[in-house]
Amino acid sequence: MTGGVRVALLADTHGRVDERIVELVAQCDCAVHAGDIGAAAVLDALRPRGGVVLAVRGNNDVPDKWPAGEGDRLQGLPWEASLELPGGRLVAVHGDRAGPGRTRHAWLRRAYADARAVVYGHSHQLSCDQAQVPWVLNPGAAGGTRTFGGPSCLILHASDARWRVELRRFEPLARPRRSAGTDRR
Template sequence: MRVGIIADTHGFLDPRIAEQLAACDVAVHAGDIGGAEVLCAMQPREEVYAVRGNVDGPQTWPDHEGHMLENLPGQLMLDLPGGQLAVLHGDSYNSSQRHAQLRESLAETRAIACGHSHELVVDDDKYPWILNPGAAGRVRVGDGPSMLILVCDEQHWEVETHRFPPRKYRAISGVNGD
């Protein structure tokens, strides 16, 4: 099974990441989504799972998408071949102790997917693994948008990292009378 893991899109999903998600069985968004348009752009073969981030609120989502926002959990557990993946944004954990705190509070899982820092991290030295895909949009992407793909079966889990070069996005002239 291929599980695409992203976070921190803030209303924009980089098309190169959307293309990678389309080749996955399942896609996971670890919060700071920024609107339903991002979730709709995630097109894996089977299912999309998402959790609410600290900036996913009525002030950042369009009014007509409020019903979708209300249904986003703060955390979820996915049963995958070979173990459980916990998904949460991670903003409620102390940044200097985040990995230790996550491991302590979710010790029964095989891995934890989280976001918030916009930094790509694969901490697989001990269980549960901490998997932070970095930022998959265009806000604070530093070295470029990034994501993770978890390839798993009953016996083996492996993580692929994907980072794309940063792009400059231009406004389109002629829109709204410009």
Template sequence: MGVHKTGMDLGDRDRVTVGLISDTHGTLERALLPLLAEVDVIVHAGDLLDPGELRQLTPTSGHVVVVRGNNDTPDQWPEGTEALLDTLPEQAYLTLPGGLLVVEHGHRVNPARRRHERLRGRHPEARAIVYGHTHRRVIDTDTTPWILNPGAAGRQRAFGGIGFLRLTATADEWWVEVMTLPKRGRDT
């Protein structure tokens, strides 16, 4: 079976903000929703597990892009959602002002110690590559393409805190901001 891919072209806009989330595992932190509602597009880098969470994501354009993670499987998704699960691509491509954003979950890019090198080798045409899987936030902008991992937007193993990355893209410049919720103690 070939790699299922999907694409979106927003390159004709002056400025696009993208909320990069991953690894919600059916526990999307509701306190992130108002912040995510302020972005133009939301990209979920896999391990969604609960498609009901998609109804809560309301970016200004209405566009939400989700790739399939290693835990996005029929036995882990609610019964009756197999048809939606089957539509999730393994990779997504978003043309943004100033370049291409590539998204994949990252679990098939091994060994882990060479993941960034291999992602760059797989997608040399990208300006940035987003992956999830590790639940660890990464902003590697020393080399192009950039490698970005938003960490976990859910309550499971949110190393570095529950949050996401906000990527702003213009034709001339891209920048990334970390959006992390304050720690609340044991109820998180």
């Protein structure tokens, strides 16, 4: 990809992605899901304008937690992936293998030192650590499970000259709203 791009970063949908996040993804060139997807319907609902959806498996992306018949789709997901963007490389992992929360960012920075940024999930906690390169980004939970204040995601604006991250958090819904994907809870 050349020129500037908008990349939707999301994680921890657990079978359901908030409609408002689906709408944001549609305005982006590509989407990156950092694991605990929960169902193929979640990935199918993500339709960035560039058509590229990159997703990695999380610790809950196992056959007994996905709908029956989706095993092939699940098995096709890698544990980590990277995307070359203008100005650098973005790495996606779930983060459950990166040690405890207090040392997770340092571990990710060491493991992916050649990346411009690392996006991870697992904690469901929105975090945008740009203190040093690689940046360590957690988009929080984009579904309805443990959103800690509402469903959230990040939008990465990447160009050769500059990267910028936009944090997006939505109010929790008082009543369940029709959402893309299946609610497996």
